[in-house]
Amino acid sequence: MSRPVIGITIAYDGRREGVFSLRRDYLRSIEAAGGLPLVLAPGKPSDAPELLDRLQGLVLTGGSDVDPGLYGQPPHPRLGTVFRDRDEFELALVHEALDRDLPMLGICRGHQVLNVATGGTLIQDIPSDVSGGAVHDSERERWQRSHEVRILAGTRLRALLGADTVEVNSFHHQAVKDLGRGLRVSALSAEDSIVEGIEAEAGRFVVGVQWHPESFWNQPGGFGSLFEGVVRAGAGR
Numbered sequence: 636m637s638r639p640v641i642g643i644t645i646a647y648d649g650r651r652e653g654v655f656s657l658r659r660d661y662l663r664s665i666e667a668a669g670g671l672p673l674v675l676a677p678g679k680p681s682d683a684p685e686l687l688d689r690l691q692g693l694v695l696t697g698g699s700d701v702d703p704g705l706y707g708q709p710p711h712p713r714l715g716t717v718f719r720d721r722d723e724f725e726l727a728l729v730h731e732a733l734d735r736d737l738p739m740l741g742i743c744r745g746h747q748v749l750n751v752a753t754g755g756t757l758i759q760d761i762p763s764d765v766s767g768g769a770v771h772d773s774e775r776e777r778w779q780r781s782h783e784v785r786i787l788a789g790t791r792l793r794a795l796l797g798a799d800t801v802e803v804n805s806f807h808h809q810a811v812k813d814l815g816r817g818l819r820v821s822a823l824s825a826e827d828s829i830v831e832g833i834e835a836e837a838g839r840f841v842v843g844v845q846w847h848p849e850s851f852w853n854q855p856g857g858f859g860s861l862f863e864g865v866v867r868a869g870a871g872r
Contacts, residue, residue, distance in 0.1 A: 643673065663853070664849040687728065693739045695843075697806070743806065749818070782824060783803075796858070818841075
């Protein structure tokens with residue numbers, strides 16, 4: 636039986652102009668979950684339908700900030716580098732995937748892209764805009780956990796993780812603000828209630844998490860169930 640093909644978006648390397656980069660952890664996580672990873676470099680938004688014809692699932696990865704013009708806000712003074720072509724390409728992928736009910740997992744930036752694609756907005760800089768906010772942009776190793784997240788009852792995320800609290804890593808300065816259409820919150824930071832998880836209200840597999848579960852693919856007690864979930868959902872289509 637062939638493995639479900641799971642598309643994985645890829646980021647620009649902010650240190651080297653014209654170069655894409657992707658952490659191997661994403662590939663290994665999909666492989667460990669029984670899927671066949673296929674890397675999707677930013678291209679023309681109009682290519683989204685043809686690309687998704689080849690996929691059974693989609694993983695939206697981390698990276699640069701999303702252009703706030705795409706959710707109707709002026710840029711914050713602490714906005715990082717944005718790549719509008721990547722934003723527009725990934726938004727087109729999400730819109731097309733939602734139309735097809737294609738399983739999706741959004742990670743960090745990808746979680747934010749899911750929200751923006753459905754009409755939501757973002758906190759552009761947590762340290763500036765959230766009074767008393769926790770430290771979410773950790774300087775620890777990728778696989779080191781830095782804060783606790785509460786997983787809300789009755790959510791798909793709770794069913795996937797089988798726990799009401801988890802310790803996660805954290806490498807972001809932006810977060811979900813106003814929730815997109817058809818989404819619900821599935822997890823919150825225990826310290827400051829920053830949104831750490833979102834998912835589709837309907838039965839489809841659309842899950843976003845603000846942390847980086849892929850970094851634990853070779854660590855005990857990781858988050859492999861998230862990748863297994865999107866692969867299983869893809870296999871069942």
